[in-house]
Amino acid sequence: MTDTINSDLFKVVGHDALRKDGEGKLTGETRFAGDLVLPGMLHARLVTSRYAHARINSIDISEALKVPGVFKVIIAADLPIVQESSESRRRNPLAKDEVIFYGQPIAVVLGETEAAALDGVDQVFVDYDPLPVVSSMEEALKPNAMNVRSREAHGADADAQMHATVETKDQDVGFKLPHNVSNHIHFKRGDVESGFSEAAAIVENTYTVPMIHQSYIEPQSCLAEPTTGGGITLYTSTQAAFIARQEVAAALNMPLNKVKIVVTTIGGAFGGKFVLIEPFTAALAKVARRPVRLVFYRMEDLTAGNPSFNGKIELKIGARANGTLSALKAKVYFETGAYPGTALGIAGIVLAGYYRVDNFDIECFEVLTHKTGVGAYRAPGSPQTTFALESAIDALARAMNRDLLEFRLQNCIIEGDIMVNGKPMPRIGLKECMEQLSKHPLWLNRDKVAPGEGIGVAIGGWPGGLEPASSTCRLDHDGNITVTTGVADISGVTTSLGLIAAEVLGLQTEHVTVENVDTSSAPYAGASGGSKTLYTVGAAVLKAAQDAKEQILNIASSLLEANPQDLELQDGKVSVKGVTSKSVTLKEIAAKSMSFGGRFEPVFGRGNSAIVRNAPGFTAHLARVRVDSETGEVEVLDYVAVQDVGKAINPAEVHGQIHGGVTQGLGWALYEQMVYDEEGTLINGSLMDYALQSAPQVPNIEVQLIEIPSPDGPFGAKGVGEPPIVPGGATICNAIYAATGVRINEIPAVPERVRAAIISGAQDKITH
Template identity: 40%
Template sequence: MTEKAESQSSNTESKTYKFLGQRIPLHDGIQRLQGEMPYTGDLEFAGMLHLRLVISPHAHAKIKSIDLSNALKVPGVMGVFRAEDLPCGNKVINSRTSAVLAKKRVLFNGQPVVAVAGESIQAAEDGAEKVKVEYELLDPVIDLEEAVRPEGPVIWPEGIPDSDVDLAADHGGDQAGKQAQQGPRSNVNQGDVYERGDLEQGFRLADVIIERTYRTSFVHQSYLEPQVCVVNPEIGGRLSVYVSTQGPRSIRKEVARLMSLPLSKVNVVPMAVGGGFGGKHGLIEPLVAAVALKMRRPVRLELNRGEDFMGGMPSPACQVELKTGATSEGTFCALEARILMDNGIFASPWGNLLATLLGSTYNVPHARVEYSEVNTNKPMGGPYRAPSAPLSAYVLESNVDLMVKELELDPLEFRYHNAASTGDEMINGTHWQSVNIQACLERLKEHPLYQNNTNEENTGSGFAVGVWRCNVSPAGANCRMLEDGTMQLYLGTSDISGIHTGFAQVVAETLDLPLESIEVIQQDTQSGPIAPVSGGSMVSYSVIPAIREASEEVRERLLKLASEHFEASTKDLELHQGSIRVKGVPSQMVSLTKLVKKAESSRGGEGPVMGSGKCSLPENAPAASVHWVKVKVDPETGEVTPLHYLAIQDV
């Protein structure tokens, strides 16, 4: 069950929509159910080669030698490649996508070292088994506390790679932390301290102080479809990259950079996404592109499940030391946190995001949050379902529950009294553009499940607050109505979570068209409009204004055509179920198909009925939520059974 909280700044008068907010089938649901949806792994090209990888069995080691001779003798093997054999071999390794193949050393267990291209998958696998790599083991950095000790081994003694700022921007982070101090190198690649008020004074005011240390592990996104990519080199030097991805444009940018090609020579063709959850933002595409350039043949690489688990970009592990204080009157007066974010081998922004959310969900007058982005010999930490937000809620709400329990306060009233509101300053010095925690709590308080809740034997209930900054990005959209009445919507945004169905609803609402007449077309990076990555909770907020602008332009074009047909003012006309009619005179009606045919067939006519829209919003649109659950616990087995679940979302 999900409730929607009213925005503090919105008009509370409800509007009745015909299509928006309605439960409708996914626009491509039948295709998916019948197995007709084309996925990247289904693609076949004439002369296509298959790649298999030789991956590192060690977390940290020097590569002493690589013997390719036996692999090259395997029937069907067409090429065996080390890093220096590829067009991108001279590029600096400073991110997961630039780590095409290991060079002088391996940095994590599962890192690709050699790529073998074969006429078949079996030939490539047989060749990979014949590659001999000799390693000299180095001390790995695994434990977070060990990683930050000055006397311990340092992963990047020659300097720490830059943070992946693009990845941060895609997921709600608008600033990177400060670079680690110059001088002796360390495994802390970035970090900062956010402070406000007088921390010592804050804890002196507290009647209860709770100190806890929380630890989380790496979590793989576990999408059903593993990482897979096909690259086809075309006439004229262009690479067509077919891939299941949440961010086609970021992949085009990285492939072009690593291959030293202009953007116009790289065309990313987004295929159906078989699950992403933050894990499909680019990983193997540069490697496949490099081999395709080298061989001048189509190349496909599909990771097996083990390779994907070991070499992907799971959400990072973390350690948070949290100390909080509150007064007996219910004021959240002090908060101190130390965050060690295990970003794996490369730099990521997730500690910064966690610090911002942890210190900004509640208005705590005296606070200090220190975070460190730490490198270890593990795969690079990546985004996973609002990165750092679930961790912030888990850590912060656990401490809040402990405080209110000890003070014997109402947990809802405590949160309501201390919750951040629109315009409040965040711990990093910026301000909440909008955040409606209190509205969510009000909805919870008045809901029958909460009001009528009684805890019977072996049952219990509780709730937690969560916030997410969301993000925003420039976007465009194009529309065209065909002469048979089909409305085509052209986008560059990958479809995850059924978002294309939502886009069709926007067009249907604007033009009063049946949903089945709307076709959503996801275009490649060569032809499609600019689009954000499908992540960071930014797609609807960023793209829908552009879609609305494009469909409204079509609407105005159609009304103009109808005004000429009826010799009436556009103000006296209205769209109605695929037609335009004169207001108050339902019999005076003309179909849209007739208008479009006339516009496209007459000399000197209006021409194609098209519209375009663009949007670049200046601010994020943060969201809040409150989730309440009631469970029953079997005292003998420990089995927990959810009885009721209520999710209240600020939309």
Template identity: 45%
Template structure:
């Protein structure tokens, strides 16, 4: 007699839709964001910002502000004790010293018992400025005769900092550049001149993109509560990286990281614009006063003093044979980093070499300081700008080659095993698989008919169906997760990521599928940096790659 057993099939949940766990609280207004925290004895802060893009600071008089009822304190960089911080790090040196370098640059912070008294106090601070030439256009800022975006005094002061990230102006091929420019090492492969000579068709295009504010609904906000002794801080920030905030505050206040606890709160949008900005400043003031403190940007302050995506000027030259094979990719990007060096600028050039196989590459990125706020990311640092320029130029090349744009990309797409600029080999990146899916998609396969059958309301419009590719080398940062079985048979999954766009729902699906449980039996939670597993910044499209892998392993 033979006995057979039938194993229950594991449910397929990943890829299905489910209600977000935080949905009811958000749509009913019960969710408590960083600016909604209410603590006993809490004070409120307002910034005094510069109306000039570039000016010397001659004097800051806070006496009138301090005489207003309800105003508790007013600090400048010198009186707060952050004057020795790195001048070229906005988070570590949040208040202007000696000069302001963009319109909206904070010069002082005023603390009041109410938001109104703090605002009145900020309005009463008197600041004497000596306006200086402002550097606005990134191309003009590269010229040898350009005015400096920062004075030599500031650069010399920063030069003495042990950990200063001073931009160095390096002349490229004998070309003179202004002190506003710092060049990243060029990315080169093969012989670019030989590749252009070998090409039967060469196209060259030039593009300008503009700064883009991320326009999240919730402005930059932070609440900080110090312990009575001042040895510990609890922080509720609107941020994409809880551990990043902990490290930045600990560094600014010269405290061990274990004495800084960052609590997880809902975030009202980030899109790359909310890393670490206000937290060290507010923490320093709260630490000084031994009182809970809250600072919430107004919309105007966020627009003036946020960290938008950078402006770029990009020139691309592509060479190819008549059969569509690329022989040369030459690109130069001028990246406007605003008043501060962009730590990811050197990474920007990799986008031009990240999707197509080409034996000859010459990619250069000039990072230019101007009198604008420091820049951040918007849908990946400089990625959208680079791929917009690259793919627009590829389209022009395909038109000159009279080649189908999908076929061109299939010929040149990087695949597993191809050499990369890091002298290694590309892993599987899925680009060819994506192109094959596009080829089979009705919208692409029937694109001619689709253009001819445009809706009536679009009569007279030009209708186009385009194709572009892009990539992002994410998923390289470590992450951890904790999976705990509760007494009622459900599971709690603890992660250190920030749920920006529904990542908690995806993580719950991963855990539920691995545990063969319904999603209702999995609860996602975050705790604080004291107890949550480590996760890096929730950015760069990497949360599911990194934290998702950790959840899978924990489950």
């Protein structure tokens, strides 16, 4: 495998292609789950808790039932859901005797119309006894803190670790974990104390990152329809069709083959749609014996969705006089709300995974509080911990009087370095990204910025996920190709999968249709997420297309009386090399293989794939900012993202994904945060209050791609989705440091926080 792939070799792959889902989205013709209507469909509206923690004495639904158009009012006891444990949020969609977060659903009104359901909601009366609220990790970790959950809640949800392949060791901590700690992981190598004793400089700091919301345009949406034979079909906006199928079947105690998941067009997900309301909606439909549609209002999605966890990272890192890192010690706290399930293991992968450090000791704690449960959000755990590491590295390089990129280049991991899971790092492009960034004019002229401006850099990465996948590739009667997968498209992957098949089969992309099929008949694909979608499903599509090509050549070989190896397939035609007159079209082959009395087997390729090597993706970002020292306002003037993508199958799409990721990273850095008061009430629970960027706030983003091909991904491709969101926080805060000389260790770097730091002259704690 060479280090570069010559795009000239490809006719389709590597060339910009329009997204096939684009037109319907632009014209508004695309129908999302919330647009679907079925005959007899009921509208579900939620009665939610006004308290973060309270005992429910009674729920009076009698008045609600009198509202015209109200079909049923359902409380927890009515739901035919098999119980697992009270920690399973999917299995406990309605509070029973106790509410444990603000906005928690307590009852649901099913109405013939949405208006009727809403009128019904107003007539449901809940009698509460408010209880004390654990509203922060600080509160939760106090020795005398009350238990957030009545019984112990250890062990993460299975899907919490799904975004990356993590092997963790939970060693004996030698002390009793605080009772509100629901998960604990300890990563350790070497001897940190001896490491720190070798250090010429040590940086120590505590970094704080906020709880933020995925802020997909389309809220959580699901439509469940009971079907004949005791089945149920869900039309749902999910990244995880097969998981949804298993979860619904298990929750409703139904055979798997009675549950069909149809993934509707997804209006954004970013990790937040890994099965949340599907078992709930299915249960409602089962009770009602009619189709039920549940679409969260924006405020419900903010208060009762599954946003990203916030974190606090206490980090200490030291370097020897020769510039090598000698030790890293960290305590990481992720706030998981009222339900266990953060991507805790990622903390170790990031903190000990970007740079070679012989001695590390990283302890990670997941902490329960009275807030909504959390979920995945693009590279879950990585923006949090990368903010800490890359802020500290910046400070350490400065403390050592080293060039900020050279210092990173000296220490960054390369192929063969041992990862936290004990395995050697495969060939990655981290070094190349930084080298390319170091040649950028902005970096070369970093000392010539105007007063009040500064340039900062940071790196970020993502280990990449793995999951087996299958695909088929069918020749159609018109000579075109249909590829099937079971994938959910959250990133334009459908278009890219089509490019892969088109490239293999020598076709232009308009001749390939990719059908993402429902779970009843789809080739298996895992959930879309973790930057593994194209990497793994694309590999299956590649094999399916290659299989179809072989079948095509075999039929052509018989028809043209030539050896398959003497044939070439291009533009819908198989020709004998060098004998242009001897050819047969795909349409002719289709006619001979899919017709009455046909003597050839249909062309129907199949690809099964199980890649077992990760392809970690890395990126290096640069920002030029201007800081208004009077107001603390930060303006991003330039932003550069250099990312190793292995091979950009559809460069236009890869650029788009990186633009989106960078923008979300700037949200982490500068704007977004979910703010709860001491009562556990979300006080910015609407998009009027929650500071999601608008387009003018997004700077011009320059994207440069590095292509270090992965050995296993299709045409060398790697995952692209997660890395670009990762370095935003550190990049911006490092640029602020360059502009102002003060260290911001809590994001978002909102004006009042920046101004306060400038006034106090906030610095890193450095020991020499």
